[in-house]
Amino acid sequence: MKQLLLVAMSAALAGCGARGDLKPAEGQALPPPPYGATATPTPADLLQPAPLTRPARSDELIQSSERRRSDEFDLPPPN
Template sequence: MTRRPLLLAAVALTLAGCGARRDLRPAEGEALPPPPYGATATPTPGDLLTPTTQQRPTRSDELLRESTERQDDPFDIPPRN
């Protein structure tokens, strides 16, 4: 009885991995969505799939070079009893 679920899972994984890989295009007879507000041209599928620097920021290697004394925080008050 345990072979049947394993076989079913293996077949499902095999079928899930056999998709065709090619460039993304709109369906036949369909057009790309309209360009975003303020854009001068309609972005291509490749442009839409490329992450911007805001979506994937670069690493900052700025190191703390010298320590500074913390300033007094006027809002750091003890809780009421």
């Protein structure tokens, strides 16, 4: 029984690894181009995250040895 389950799980996982080029469904077109765009983006262009979705970190992390500033909003709960 365990061997059959192992074989079934292996087959299911092997099917998940299939990779290929993205194409629109048959009979369907790509989405319309964004407002102001000069051309319709390709599937590869649509998969690239915009710079604003992954911004760079601009602040310094507080080191564990540094003393944290007081938090004026850290209040006890009301009774």
